[in-house]
Structure formats: C-alpha cells, structure tokens
Amino acid sequence: MTKSVGIIGAGASGLLSSILCAKAGLKVEIYEQNTKPAKKILASGNGRCNISNANLSVEDYFSEDPNFVQYALESFGFKEFEKFTQKLGLLLTTLEDGRAYPLSNEAKSVAKIFEEYARNHGVIFHNEKKITDIKMFKEKYDAVIVATGSRAASHLGGNSDGEEFALAYGHNIIPAYPSLVQLELSSKIAHKMSGTKIYTEVTLLINAQKEQIQRGDLLFSTYGVSGFAILDLSQMASSALLNSQTVEISINLLPNFTTQKLAQYIAKMAQQIPTFTILNILVGILPGKIVSGVLESLEISPLIKGSDIHTKLTKKIANQMCNWRFKISDTHGFRHAEVSGGGIDTTEIDEKTMMSKKVQNLYFTGEVLDVVGKRGGYNFAWAWASGFLAAQSIKRELL
Secondary structure, three states, X not given: OOOEXXXXXXXHHHHHHHHHHHHXXXXXXXXXXXXXXXXXXXXXXXXXXOOEEOOOOHHHEEOOOOOOOHHHHHHOOHHHHHHHHHHHOOOEEEOOOOEEEEOOOOHHHHHHHHHHHHHHOOOEEEEOOOOOOHHHHHHOOOEEEEOOOOOOOHHHOOOOHHHHHXXXXXXXXXXXXXXXXXXXXXXXXXXXXXXOEEEEEEEEEEOOEEEEEEEEEEEEOOOEEEOXXXXXXXXXXXXXXXXXXXXXXXXXXXXXXXXXXXXXXXXXXXXXXOOOEHHHXXXXXXXXXXXXXXXXXXXXXXXXXXXXXXXXXXXXXXXXXHOEEEEEEEEOOHHHOOEEEEEEOHHHEOOOOOEEOOOOOEEEOHHHEOOEEOOOOHHHHHHHHHHHHHHHHHHHHHO
C-alpha cells in the first residue's frame, strides 16, 4: 500500500516538501486554511517575491539555538534551490547584494508554478480546510509535516496553530515576537512628521548601550517609524522589548555630515543670508515637516533670523539632527510583521531531518520553528531548506 503524507500549510516549505514527497511516489495531501495556497508568497517583496539569497550563512539567522540552521543551509543552499527551481521551469535573477527574485519579477509566477507542479505530480490540495486536532490528523497519515508558519501577518493567515500542535505533544515553545516590523515611538512630535521619508543612519540602543547601526530609508508615520533601516533593526528591538528592556533609537538625519560640519554649514548660511529664518535655512537640506519637528523638540522658534543665530545654537541644532533620540514603546504588532521570532524550541527538533525528537514521523518546517532571518530572502531560504530536509527524511523513513 502506498504510504501517505499529510502536510498542514501550503506555504513555501509545505509546497516544496509536497513536491519532493509526491515525486518519490508517496501519496501527499496538503491542507491550507486560506482560499488558495501560497498567500504569503504572493504578498512577498511587494508582489515581486524575494525568493532567496545567494549569500546564506548562520549569521543571517536568530534563534535560541543559533547553529540549528547550519546543516539545512549546507544541504539545500542557494545553488541547490536554484537547480530545483530550474527543473520546475522557474528561472531566477540575482542582484549584487545576493537577493534573488523570479526572472518574471512576479510573485504570481512562483505561486503558480509550485502549485501546478505539485498538482501535476499528484498532490491533493484541500483549501479552506483548517486543522484543529493534530493528534487525530496524525492518525490518518504515515508522516505529517507542520508547515503552518508563524503569528506574523495575521491577515494572510498567520497564527499560533503550529505552536499549539507542538504543545499537544509536550514541546517547549520559545515566546514569539514580531520581526521585520515597524516600531512605535513614545513621542509627541513624531506623528507630526507622518508621511515623510528620508535616507538615514539609525542606531539601536538597548539599556542605553549601542547594539546595532543601520543605514537606509526611514518613514515617519502616525504611530512611529518604518522603512528598511527600521525593519533591519526590528528583530533585536522586538526581542529586547519582549524581555522588558529599555529600547531607544538614535536617528542621524544627515548621515553624510558630521555634527561639526553641519553646525558650520548652518552658521555659514545664517551669515550669508541673515534675513532667512532658521526654518528657511534648514529646509534646504531636510523636508519641512522634519525641520519643524527638530525645532519643536528643541523649543526653538522657526522664525529666528539668521542674524540672530549664534554658534551655541548651531551646535545644538546640529547635534539634534545627527543624534535625535526616540524611545521605542512597542512594535507595530504581529499583524504588520513580515515574520516572527520565537516558536518551537529547536533543541527538540532533529536538525538533520526536522523531525520531532518526541514523536516519530512528525515534522516541523519553516517559520513555525524558533528561527527567524534577516530581511533579504533569508526567511524563504530557511523555508525551502527545512522543507527539503523533512521530505528527504520522510522518503527514507517510508520508502
């Protein structure tokens, strides 16, 4: 009799493992709570799908067990994944920084090809089918893969189901936290700059100690800040907030200036155009909303004329513009997070097979585990690699 595999979740890891198991001759059924598979794939990369990264290493991931990902990445890294997608007829293009995208530049291509290839090899899809009882479900199949994802992006189906399934078998759960997520500020000024986007250098401070520095776009919003610079800091910030630590950011609004050079520039312009107000002088180098915010935070009138601007004042303004501190009150939550940290304790999962050390032929893959990657295709890379290991193990166990 043909051995059977039940997969919960038709995301990246679930789809890849379904294909590998089906190609080996196993009967595969995949259960998806949404109306169609690959909903998160479709939404990724603003519809382009940053599908992987050519430069994968353990340092790109965060976990209580940091070396857990190493075997998976070595077994099914970028080169292996690219060969796999070529066999599916899905070609990739890689940018200079290592980020990989489908050549079509459309996430729809990825979702469609993976689903159709799986169907063509006999995978049976059960859409709009939410599994609630893992023990009853496991009795129906010779092997089960839990590929439910994390709590992130609840509007795309993110939830804690996988954690609940693991708890049912006595697994330990590392507390979850949002990652690649916007940050909320404790500020009476930030919301007044909402909609303003600039290139900045942002320093993350935890308990007043500098922990991380990122350059990139920053966008002020009604709740706080977003943008690539913020997303890249958010894993460490979110983890620190979960542990009740004091979290702040220092924003350098003009990273190509030193404080001294900026103060000299302001003084020079004040001298050259003494009739200009300080507001007029600063809007030549920064958006008006941000200039107003800086001046308000320092309680400086925007109407002060250049003729009244002295050295002490220029230094005060320059220092604020190069080191503007904000306290982080919270993240913007799981719903707005791209991924989630925490999850099933990886010390209870076999790193070479993704099988539970507590239950035979029960596998956990992708984001449901306590593994979260940086921005840039690393989380998809983990999903593909862990899905691959689970499928390889199932084939050895059942065939």
